[in-house]
Amino acid sequence: MHIHGATALVTGANRGLGRSFALELLRRGATVYATARRPELVDIPGVRPLRLDITDAAQVDAVAAAAGDVDLLINNAADTNGGNLITGDLRAIRSVMDTNFHGTLAMIRAFAPILARNGGGAILNVLSAAAWTTVDGNAAYAASKSAEWGLTNNVRMELAAQGTLVSALIPGLIGTQTLFDFAEQHGIEFGEGAVIDPADLVTVALDGLEADEVEIFDSLGRTAKQALSGPPISFPFAV
Structure with missing residues (x-):
């Protein structure tokens, strides 16, 4: 996938990792649609803001x-506040699944024919090493x-025949305010080098x-993938 000259759409682009995606895509010569529930909060000159939930x-x-x-298409938008499965609020649990699974699927279904018309292109889904671990809290x-x-x-x-590259970004701990707020609430301290800067x-x-x-x-994501061959582990780990 050649970034220079591409036209990218980033979900959740008003802050954190999504904002970093928009900035770096622009720097690499892409045209960027920056979407957010509140597009007025997108503060990046040169992008095309669009309202999107x-x-x-x-x-x-x-x-x-x-x-x-x-x-x-970069599927970055996510709901991170579901809590635990047994004790958590079912509405919050459903919201997390509705956003992270059903919302991502809705975007892919909507843009798959667009990507096909435009030569195949690529989709990047922002996942998490948490996909392969347990996360108390x-x-x-x-x-x-x-x-x-x-x-x-x-x-x-399903999209291979139309020439669309589908990639997964699987990071460990991203240094966003969301992560730091969660760590503070749960008394978690991260070791030096455990958290990767969004940029x-x-x-x-x-x-x-x-x-x-x-x-x-990143390094923690790779460790989590390698750990799948052994017993389940809890995340965050080695921090």
């Missing part, structure tokens, strides 16, 4: 209609990312896309 079918359809030149998020990993593997197979992760992700990699890792 990926759980709202009408908004997904409207964005697909407005962005018919896209050849790179936010098991619903981990379960949703497990489901999204399965989604990613299956749509890769550094985006560089890894886009380099991986340009190399046509189907799974792209």
Whole structure:
């Protein structure tokens, strides 16, 4: 996938990792649609802001209609606040799954024909090493990312014939305010070097896309994948 000259759409682009994606895509010469539930919060000169809640079918359809030149879809938007599965609020658990699984699927279904018309292109789904571990305090998020990993593997197979690259970005701990707030609430302290800066992760992700990699890792994500051959582990680990 060549980033320079591509037209990319990034979900959840008003802050954190999504904002870093938009900035780096622009730097590499892409045209960027930056979507968010509140597009007025997108503060990046040069992008094309669009309103998008990926759980709202009408908004997904409207964005697909407005962005018919896209050849790179980055599914970054996520709900991270589901809590544990036994004790958590069922509404929050459903919200996490609705966003991370069903919302991602809705975006892929809407943009798959657009990508086909534009030569195939690529999809990057932002997953998490939590997909392969247990996460005390936010098991619903981990379960949703497990489901999204399965989604990613299956749509890769389904879209292969149209020439669409489907990649998964599987990071460990991303240094966003969301992570730091969660750590503070649960008394978690991270060791030196355990947390990756969003800008550094985006560089890894886009380099991986340009190399046509189907799974792209940071160090903790790679460790989590390797650990799948052994007994289940809890996340965060080695921090």
